[in-house]
Amino acid sequence: MENGQDPELDNENQVEEQEFEANDSDDILLYSSPNADNPADVDRYISGEVRALYDVYSYRHAAAILANSFPEELKEIEAALLAFRITTRDLGTPGGNKSVIPQKFSRTLRPSGWVESRIQGDLIVRLHEYDEQVLSDGKVQKVKRPDTKTQLIEAFTDRHKIDFIKGRVAIYFEWNSTKEKFDRDLHAFRAFHEFGLISSVVIVTRSDNLNLVLNKVPQLNKAGEEIGKTVKAKYGASTTWMNQLLNRLNAGLHEGYPVLVFGITPKLIEDWE
Numbered sequence: 001m002e003n004g005q006d007p008e009l010d011n012e013n014q015v016e017e018q019e020f021e022a023n024d025s026d027d028i029l030l031y032s033s034p035n036a037d038n039p040a041d042v043d044r045y046i047s048g049e050v051r052a053l054y055d056v057y058s059y060r061h062a063a064a065i066l067a068n069s070f071p072e073e074l075k076e077i078e079a080a081l082l083a084f085r086i087t088t089r090d091l092g093t094p095g096g097n098k099s100v101i102p103q104k105f106s107r108t109l110r111p112s113g114w115v116e117s118r119i120q121g122d123l124i125v126r127l128h129e130y131d132e133q134v135l136s137d138g139k140v141q142k143v144k145r146p147d148t149k150t151q152l153i154e155a156f157t158d159r160h161k162i163d164f165i166k167g168r169v170a171i172y173f174e175w176n177s178t179k180e181k182f183d184r185d186l187h188a189f190r191a192f193h194e195f196g197l198i199s200s201v202v203i204v205t206r207s208d209n210l211n212l213v214l215n216k217v218p219q220l221n222k223a224g225e226e227i228g229k230t231v232k233a234k235y236g237a238s239t240t241w242m243n244q245l246l247n248r249l250n251a252g253l254h255e256g257y258p259v260l261v262f263g264i265t266p267k268l269i270e271d272w273e
Contacts, residue, residue, distance in 0.1 A: 050078050055207045055263030062258035065200045073169040080108035085270050092220040102173050114164035123153040168199040174240045186254050193257040200258040207242050207263030
């Protein structure tokens with residue numbers, strides 16, 4: 001077992017590589033759909049410095065809402081985005097969504113008061129019962145019985161955690177998880193929005209422009225040694241990419257709440273030319 005690799009993992013990685021290469025084709029909708037905001041709106045509200053480093057997409061006027069209603073939160077988000085940098089070693093090191101990369105993004109936001117949150121709600125059920133009373137004129141009148149005891153259903157709503165929330169703005173940093181997490185995330189954000197807890201959502205994920213880099217960066221084991229393959233296997237088609245998120249947003253799966261998306265590009269890799 002060379003370099004401590006699992007043979008079964010090698011087979012899975014070979015499948016991932018094939019999916020990854022197929023995912024590089026141009027048949028995926030990566031740009032604005034009728035559900036997306038005009039790129040000119042993004043240019044108006046998001047700084048040129050950020051747009052030079054990230055792919056940026058706005059849905060349901062998210063960029064305008066943040067700039068006009070939550071300018072301080074947007075300022076802190078842009079500061080975190082501009083401070084964020086990664087290295088090829090970060091890319092090659094094992095760790096998935098728990099790797100050093102999400103931690104680097106977190107270091108700027110946490111001191112500014114962005115906290116992890118989870119929505120949980122109980123349900124109170126009351127049963128109202130009625131008898132029917134026949135009046136002298138033959139009509140039927142409903143007579144309410146005394147209220148019965150209420151029933152409490154604890155944790156009736158229990159959504160998974162959101163990475164960062166401050167005031168009415170939520171941020172999710174999705175680096176390298178399974179693509180199904182986008183569905184779960186969008187559903188959780190809908191609950192926060194429907195309950196009036198947030199007004200806009202920001203999602204940071206990997207841009208498809210990173211494909212060329214990941215085709216060349218060596219994959220490392222836990223000891224930091226190269227294992228003879230590139231990282232394109234561990235960042236395969238079944239993990240979280242910008243195209244998968246945009247496809248869901250273009251299809252309206254966010255169900256109406258404002259979403260601003262930032263895609264991490266190769267320009268943020270310090271040791272990549």
